[in-house]
Amino acid sequence: MSVLNNRAVLRWLVPVTAGVAVIGGGAAVGTFAADAEPALPPRTAAQLLVDLQTSRLDGLSGTVVQRADLGLPQLANLAGVAGGNELTTLLTGTHTLRVWYSGEERQRVALLDTLGERDVIRDGRDLWVWDSRSNTAKHRTLPNERAAAPDIPVTPADAADRALAAVDPTTAVTVGRSARVAGRDAYELVLTPRDADSLVHQVRIALDAKEHVPLRFEVLADGADKPALELAFTQVDFRRPEADQFRFNPPPGVKVTEESTKAVPDAKAAPGGKGGPGGPTDRRPDGMRTVGTGWTTVVVARLDAAGLPGGAKAPAARPGTAGTGADPADLAAGVLGSLEKVSGDWGSGRLLTGKLFSVLLTDDGRVLAGLVTPERLYQAARG
Numbered sequence: 001m002s003v004l005n006n007r008a009v010l011r012w013l014v015p016v017t018a019g020v021a022v023i024g025g026g027a028a029v030g031t032f033a034a035d036a037e038p039a040l041p042p043r044t045a046a047q048l049l050v051d052l053q054t055s056r057l058d059g060l061s062g063t064v065v066q067r068a069d070l071g072l073p074q075l076a077n078l079a080g081v082a083g084g085n086e087l088t089t090l091l092t093g094t095h096t097l098r099v100w101y102s103g104e105e106r107q108r109v110a111l112l113d114t115l116g117e118r119d120v121i122r123d124g125r126d127l128w129v130w131d132s133r134s135n136t137a138k139h140r141t142l143p144n145e146r147a148a149a150p151d152i153p154v155t156p157a158d159a160a161d162r163a164l165a166a167v168d169p170t171t172a173v174t175v176g177r178s179a180r181v182a183g184r185d186a187y188e189l190v191l192t193p194r195d196a197d198s199l200v201h202q203v204r205i206a207l208d209a210k211e212h213v214p215l216r217f218e219v220l221a222d223g224a225d226k227p228a229l230e231l232a233f234t235q236v237d238f239r240r241p242e243a244d245q246f247r248f249n250p251p252p253g254v255k256v257t258e259e260s261t262k263a264v265p266d267a268k269a270a271p272g273g274k275g276g277p278g279g280p281t282d283r284r285p286d287g288m289r290t291v292g293t294g295w296t297t298v299v300v301a302r303l304d305a306a307g308l309p310g311g312a313k314a315p316a317a318r319p320g321t322a323g324t325g326a327d328p329a330d331l332a333a334g335v336l337g338s339l340e341k342v343s344g345d346w347g348s349g350r351l352l353t354g355k356l357f358s359v360l361l362t363d364d365g366r367v368l369a370g371l372v373t374p375e376r377l378y379q380a381a382r383g
Contacts, residue, residue: 037178038185040209045173048189048207055212057157059240060101062182064156067094067230106246123246130248137250140259156205156214156231170194170294181206181215182233197376198222198295199356211238221355228356291380298370298380336361342374346381 043051100108111118116132125144130137176188186206193200199222206216216232250256291298339350342360349362351374360368360377368377 038180038209040178040185040187043175043187045175045189048175048187049173051212052189052205052207052214057101057211057213057238058103060099060213060236060238061241061245062099062233062236064097064099065094065230065232065234066097068228100241100245102241102243102246106241106243108246119248121246121248123248126248128248130250130254135251135253136255136257137248138257138259156217156233170296176204178209179206179216181208182236184215184236185209186215193295195294195296197373198371199358199373200295200371206232213238219356224355291383292370292376296370296372296376298368298372298377300380301367303365303367342378344378344381346378351377 096112098110105124106122108121119130121128125142127140127142128137170193172192172194174190176190179186179188186208189205189207191203201220201222204218205214208215218227219229221228288299288301291300336350339352342349342351347362347364349360352359353374357371358374358377360381362381368380
């Protein structure tokens with residue numbers, strides 16, 4: 001069956017594309033303005049890694065500017081129509097966020113725009129998501145077993161944690177130029193994938209020279225000299241915020257929705273084994289699996305009858321879209337129609353590519369995505 005006729009695939013196109021964007025970003029955007037290089041005592045890459053991994057952060061507040069451009073604005077619009085994560089708007093353009101951190105039990109992120117703000121607030125086991133524009137709030141009580149966190153990295157430290165997870169023999173780690181970020185001196189740690197199948201050229205992490213906390217995170221695509229994704233503090237304060245900052249009191253008239261939360265199985269604990277041509281394969285309880293390791297990992301999912309892996313329900317349209325003909329599947333069909341048709345000994349389907357990622361949607365109902373060349377996706381599809 002053609003991927004264009006499979007509404008299950010159409011409805012899942014949005015979250016799959018969003019997930020790839022989280023890891024890598026999109027088309028090149030301008031860099032943040034930087035001051036002259038400060039003169040700092042020499043540090044090796046190994047010393048900076050130790051600094052980063054042993055740093056202790058008791059508290060922090062500040063302003064983060066994030067810039068990203070997928071080069072596919074219609075997909076970002078689809079993510080908005082389809083609902084999903086409260087932070088999907090971070091997939092494109094320039095955004096300003098206020099962040100507060102007071103240990104593992106208290107965090108707050110506020111996404112600011114001209115029409116209002118959206119906040120994600122954690123205070124112990126209480127998790128609140130508030131939208132000032134719609135005057136709505138969602139509340140859930142987190143399970144004891146595992147804390148919940150936003151799916152999209154919203155600070156340089158969040159993004160750095162994900163990138164450093166890929167540091168292994170496939171990565172060259174070097175020291176870049178020193179910099180001034182948010183008025184503070186910083187070293188630069190540079191991660192360079194060795195595998196030619198990775199579309200990531202470099203990841204650059206600016207570390208505060210005193211606190212050893214990431215102040216700026218940049219991803220450069222292969223062949224580009226400007227970052228495809230940037231997150232950087234423009235102002236930062238390392239004092240612990242007051243506890244009141246994390247207590248959410250619903251404003252008058254706000255509609256509060258109580259949501260239940262179930263413990264999420266740890267994907268790392270799932271049994272794994274050796275995969276096909278792509279290398280090691282890990283299977284998760286939700287039916288997804290990964291092929292390969294490090295920078296060339298490919299995520300593979302098979303769609304069920306409901307259109308989502310693991311029996312999840314398709315996202316509902318956002319308020320105001322009902323009755324307007326803005327069905328996410330219909331909109332996705334239009335986007336898919338413009339994608340390149342591809343085929344090979346693995347089958348046939350449609351290919352979506354960006355400067356940092358590739359997504360393959362096969363006609364037999366599979367979705368493969370990664371920060372890799374299309375050829376690596378085809379290789380994984382044969383397995």
